[in-house]
Amino acid sequence: MKKILLSFIISAIILSCGNNIFAASYSFNFSGPSEASKGQTVTLTITATGLTGKVNLSSTNATLSSSSVWVEKNSVNITAKITGFPAKITASPSELTDNEYNIVSLGSKTVTINEKKTSNSGGSTSSGSSSSGSSSGGSSSNKPSTGGSSSSGSSSGSSSSTSKPNTKPSGGTSSTQSPDQTYVPSENNLENGVKSSNNYLQSITLSAGTLSPEFYRETFEYNVENLDESINEIEISAVAEDERASISGLGKISLNEGENRITLAVTAENESVREYIIVVNRKQTLQESDLRLQTLEISKINRNGEFSILDIPFDKETFEYSLDVEEDIEDLDVNPSVEKEGIIVEVTGDKNLKEGENIVNIALMSQADENMQTNYIIKVNRQSKIATSAEIVKMDETWKIVTICILIVLLVGEIILYAYLKKKGKIK
16 A cells, blocks of 8 residues: 555656656747836847747837747747837747647747836035135036036136036926026036037937937937938937037938938037937839748648648749648748838738649739739649548448458358259259
């Protein structure tokens, strides 16, 4: 009895450990920063250990670099531009499979990003202190705490540095800073020849489009989205907080189709430089020759939900392909990508494959012109069901039984006939 009980306990322990090992054979995680600034582009990571498949992405108050990614037992990074708070990015697993090609059902994971908390530390000075240690005593600076800090390396030692704030002034919706954000030179610094280090802008003005996010002196990168393709140049003007600072990169700028990166460099009186970046996205005028796939990946899916990638000699100027798949393949997973923005991609015929020939169509259409279209055709031949060796053996055995039964019936029939004829005296 004790041996039986001991065997039962050991078996339970082994089973429990086995289950734990199996449960730990894969994991899914989604991570990213908890705080960011408006307009900032952040990186998030999807980690799929021991898992393969597609992960769908969705967001609130953020613009994503992709709506879905493919993971193969690895980590994949995506980027998100923050447009508001709280920003929420959700990763939803779609038909992930484990190392044994079993479909794993997992819940979505969400990363929430709040607005970055910044300090309001403004510099304050008193007449009884001096940052340079001069015996003459320090005079207080007339420069407000929101301006750039002044240099304290002068022999007079009359200036104490003030830190610039990181908080955005409340209530501001225009592209110009409120008056209290404007730098006011210190009379003491002017008298003693201390050069200003203020290299902030007070405003940016565009001849076309709108800055996103709205202008703020501490935000150094902006976007101008979906500028009409008819606009081939943009004029940019700006005002510095300190009138002694100079600005380069202003004026009329020619625009190419797609992304244009413009840099405004603000040089302070002391020659320190700060850059503001404006990315202008001009809509592209698509030609029929632009409606091309960049890549094409196809996986076949059998009736058990198992994925396997097909090797296709893809060429963007080849528009028809032929594929042979096994009889247990019921669906295809078609993942095309395009070279340019403004192209709509539609895939049909890749699900519920029938035996014989199936036509999968990948249509590329222009958002601006519905009559402009390119089609990639994939002819998929699904093989007919072939009987397995076990089925053939079973069939042979069935025929043997049927043949024996027929022979027995014939033999019994002849015996009966013989007995009947003998009884009638027709056979001696």
